[in-house]
Amino acid sequence: MALERFEITEKERIASDEYRIAVRAPRIPPKAKAGQFVIIRPDEMGERIPLTLMDFSDTDGTIEIVFQVVGTTTAKLERLEVGDCLEDVVGPLGRPTEVESVGKVVCVGGGVGIAALYPIARAFVEAGNDVKVLLGSRDREHLILTDRIEELDAGLEIATDDGSVGVRGFVTELLLRAIEEWKPDRVIAVGPVPMMRAVAMLTKERGIPCMVSLNAIMLDGTGMCGTCRCEVAGETMFSCVDGPEFDGHEVDFDMLLMRLGAYSSEEEESRKLFAGNADSYRHPCGEGA
Numbered sequence: 001m002a003l004e005r006f007e008i009t010e011k012e013r014i015a016s017d018e019y020r021i022a023v024r025a026p027r028i029p030p031k032a033k034a035g036q037f038v039i040i041r042p043d044e045m046g047e048r049i050p051l052t053l054m055d056f057s058d059t060d061g062t063i064e065i066v067f068q069v070v071g072t073t074t075a076k077l078e079r080l081e082v083g084d085c086l087e088d089v090v091g092p093l094g095r096p097t098e099v100e101s102v103g104k105v106v107c108v109g110g111g112v113g114i115a116a117l118y119p120i121a122r123a124f125v126e127a128g129n130d131v132k133v134l135l136g137s138r139d140r141e142h143l144i145l146t147d148r149i150e151e152l153d154a155g156l157e158i159a160t161d162d163g164s165v166g167v168r169g170f171v172t173e174l175l176l177r178a179i180e181e182w183k184p185d186r187v188i189a190v191g192p193v194p195m196m197r198a199v200a201m202l203t204k205e206r207g208i209p210c211m212v213s214l215n216a217i218m219l220d221g222t223g224m225c226g227t228c229r230c231e232v233a234g235e236t237m238f239s240c241v242d243g244p245e246f247d248g249h250e251v252d253f254d255m256l257l258m259r260l261g262a263y264s265s266e267e268e269e270s271r272k273l274f275a276g277n278a279d280s281y282r283h284p285c286g287e288g289a
């Protein structure tokens with residue numbers, strides 16, 4: 001079988017440390033649904049990282065993903081340009097979001113998690129729900145994808161930590177107001193763990209169902225290696241096959257945070273090593289790609 005070429009067809013810097021790329025992967029869009037993710041490897045020596053699908057187009061056979069430059073793999077992705085190829089893209093993986101017509105749905109996105117929230121909010125709109133999207137960002141510079149979200153038939157409210165756009169404060173302040181004034185039937189949250197934990201607490205106290213999307217470290221993405229294990233309702237779950245979305249009221253967020261930091265010293269060492277060679281890094285389409 002011929003090797004697939006996962007060519008980068010678009011690259012856009014959307015914040016100082018965040019990029020949107022479109023990648024040709026024609027086998028993925030026909031099967032992809034909101035909430036699912038892919039596991040990518042930039043080159044044959046690279047680690048595997050999961051990235052939630054931001055969009056997928058059957059027409060041109062591309063997927064769109066957003067990444068924040070935090071470690072070696074995302075620093076490698078930052079070096080790649082349109083016309084370069086990823087080594088592999090596996091997916092769609094994970095269970096899709098359970099999208100039903102429930103009435104009023106609040107979608108809460110924080111930071112780079114806004115990219116993963118976008119297709120979920122769109123799917124809830126398309127299912128006939130009354131949708132409110134609440135976005136939280138550090139500042140104007142880090143606020144992403146508002147143009148895409150504004151195109152949805154949904155309400156949009158924004159909070160920034162420094163008040164440069166929308167309300168000053170955390171996105172949870174918008175959520176509190178939405179709960180009191182709008183009385184949602186369901187809340188979905190995607191973003192940093194402290195944000196998802198805060199959303200889960202607020203909704204649990206008020207008896208509102210809440211789903212969160214866990215950003216666990218992953219390796220094989222098939223439920224075999226155990227790397228992405230987490231605890232939900234006292235049971236061990238694998239984010240890659242049982243999730244990535246879970247009932248926020250039942251997630252052990254402390255365990256998630258602990259496992260996310262498990263390799264931080266190795267990641268730091270690897271990042272420093274790569275930084276010394278970053279200027280010469282390329283992965284053109286061709287052998288092995």
Ligand code: NAD
Pocket residue numbers: 052068109110111112113114116135136137138139142159160161169170171172190191192193194195198213214215
């Ligand atoms: P960030 O730290 O800039 O925070 C973004 C917003 O989240 C803040 O502006 C605020 O509104 C809200 N927030 C943060 N902490 C909060 C708290 N304690 N209480 C209430 N609200 C809070 O976000 P970032 O640096 O862009 O996010 C990076 C994180 O998001 C990474 O940890 C990444 O792994 C995670 N992420 C998760 C997913 C997912 O599927 N869950 C997807 C992409 C990224």
Ligand code: FES
Pocket residue numbers: 217218219220221222223224225226227228229238239240241
């Ligand atoms: Fe290996 Fe989920 S990534 S079990």
